[in-house]
Amino acid sequence: MVRMTLEAATELSEAVLRRQGFSQEQTRALTHTVIAGQRDECHSHGLYRLLNCVSTLAAGKVNVHARPEVHDQAPGIVRVDAKGGFSQLAFEAGLPELTRKARQQGIAALAINHCVHFSALWVEIEAITQCGLVALACNPSHAWVAPAGGTKPLFGTNPIAFGWPRPDGQPPFIFDFATSAIARGDIELHRREGKPVPHGWGIDRHGQPTQDAAAVLEGAMLTFGGHKGSALAAMIELIAGPLIGDLTSAESLAHDEGKGASPYHGELILALDPRRFLGDSATEHLQRAEALFTAMTAQGARLPSQRRYEARERSLTQGVEIPDSLYLELQQLA
Numbered sequence: 376m377v378r379m380t381l382e383a384a385t386e387l388s389e390a391v392l393r394r395q396g397f398s399q400e401q402t403r404a405l406t407h408t409v410i411a412g413q414r415d416e417c418h419s420h421g422l423y424r425l426l427n428c429v430s431t432l433a434a435g436k437v438n439v440h441a442r443p444e445v446h447d448q449a450p451g452i453v454r455v456d457a458k459g460g461f462s463q464l465a466f467e468a469g470l471p472e473l474t475r476k477a478r479q480q481g482i483a484a485l486a487i488n489h490c491v492h493f494s495a496l497w498v499e500i501e502a503i504t505q506c507g508l509v510a511l512a513c514n515p516s517h518a519w520v521a522p523a524g525g526t527k528p529l530f531g532t533n534p535i536a537f538g539w540p541r542p543d544g545q546p547p548f549i550f551d552f553a554t555s556a557i558a559r560g561d562i563e564l565h566r567r568e569g570k571p572v573p574h575g576w577g578i579d580r581h582g583q584p585t586q587d588a589a590a591v592l593e594g595a596m597l598t599f600g601g602h603k604g605s606a607l608a609a610m611i612e613l614i615a616g617p618l619i620g621d622l623t624s625a626e627s628l629a630h631d632e633g634k635g636a637s638p639y640h641g642e643l644i645l646a647l648d649p650r651r652f653l654g655d656s657a658t659e660h661l662q663r664a665e666a667l668f669t670a671m672t673a674q675g676a677r678l679p680s681q682r683r684y685e686a687r688e689r690s691l692t693q694g695v696e697i698p699d700s701l702y703l704e705l706q707q708l709a
């Protein structure tokens with residue numbers, strides 16, 4: 376393993392992206408995401424993702440000079456056209472208008488269209504909770520996941536993330552997971568490391584259960600929680616696909632034309648303002664939310680994101696670690 380400071384990791388990411396032709400703005404926004412992922416030990420969405428950024432560019436499937444366009448779609452809806460660039464800049468462009476509308480009306484939606492997408496959603500959810508708002512985000516990806524009861528890829532790994540701001544400087548309550556049993560990136564990491572995957576993550580192309588990571592990647596991934604994850608995955612296809620006029624995971628994969636680039640689709644983000652819902656009683660009710668978190672942890676349960684926040688503390692003082700092979704690949708690209 377290679378250990379480096381967060382500053383060195385940031386420099387490495389910027390060097391790779393600039394060298395490969397990404398604009399200064401795209402480089403900054405992409406680096407923010409992958410360094411956040413690496414810092415919080417979300418390895419499938421950390422520095423490893425730079426390889427996808429580069430291969431997506433080489434495949435001609437991303438506009439590295441894209442400048443997102445913000446449209447005031449409706450009183451409660453802001454739409455950002457990412458213009459074929461990665462989603463991060465589009466999210467940054469839409470955030471001020473999303474928060475303004477949510478504060479004004481209590482609830483607002485941000486629809487991002489025509490973006491190339493790979494990020495861990497908690498990065499965006501954190502930015503919204505920092506504004507004191509409750510947040511929900513989801514998006515399709517490429518058709519890699521079989522619906523419960525089926526054997527052929529149809530859904531994306533379709534992540535869904537939720538965030539709740541907390542008082543007194545406490546980090547927000549955030550969960551963020553794929554509706555597949557695990558993110559595809561994790562299966563790719565198992566394949567790179569030659570490790571078998573656990574039962575229940577996927578099936579081979581003949582529809583048979585397998586623990587061979589490569590066979591799952593060629594076959595189909597499975598949803599988490601059987602029919603429940605499957606229904607959530609379908610919902611995400613709908614509300615972050617046709618509802619916002621963008622591609623489903625099957626359409627994203629067709630758009631890819633076998634190039635193996637990052638998915639191309641839309642993203643739906645909702646923001647809710649507790650102060651608009653509750654008026655003067657907001658503080659009292661937010662305190663009741665705190666009682667819920669206390670009751671969870673009192674039983675020995677951990678809150679989602681706790682592992683991440685602990686990893687963040689460690690990384691800020693000790694830096695981050697990546698496998699030798701990944702470090703060498705990134706060095707070569709830089």
Ligand SMILES: NC(=O)C1=CN([C@@H]2O[C@H](COP(=O)(O)OP(=O)(O)OC[C@H]3O[C@@H](n4cnc5c(N)ncnc54)[C@H](OP(=O)(O)O)[C@@H]3O)[C@@H](O)[C@H]2O)C=CC1
Nearest residue numbers: 493494495496534550551552553557558679680681682683
């Ligand atoms: N852009 C895209 O299209 C896609 C992005 N992704 C991203 O991949 C990432 C990983 O997804 P996935 O593989 O499903 O993640 P996991 O199955 O590891 O689940 C992650 C979530 O569950 C929480 N969690 C895990 N274990 C526990 C526990 N024992 N008690 C309480 N909470 C727990 C995690 O918190 P903690 O982090 O603290 O462990 C985190 O919020 C996500 O960030 C997602 O956004 C996934 C698919 C597609």
Ligand SMILES: O=C([O-])C1=[NH+]CCC1
Nearest residue numbers: 493516532558559560
């Ligand atoms: O890990 C995953 O499933 C994905 N990450 C970005 C696109 C899909």
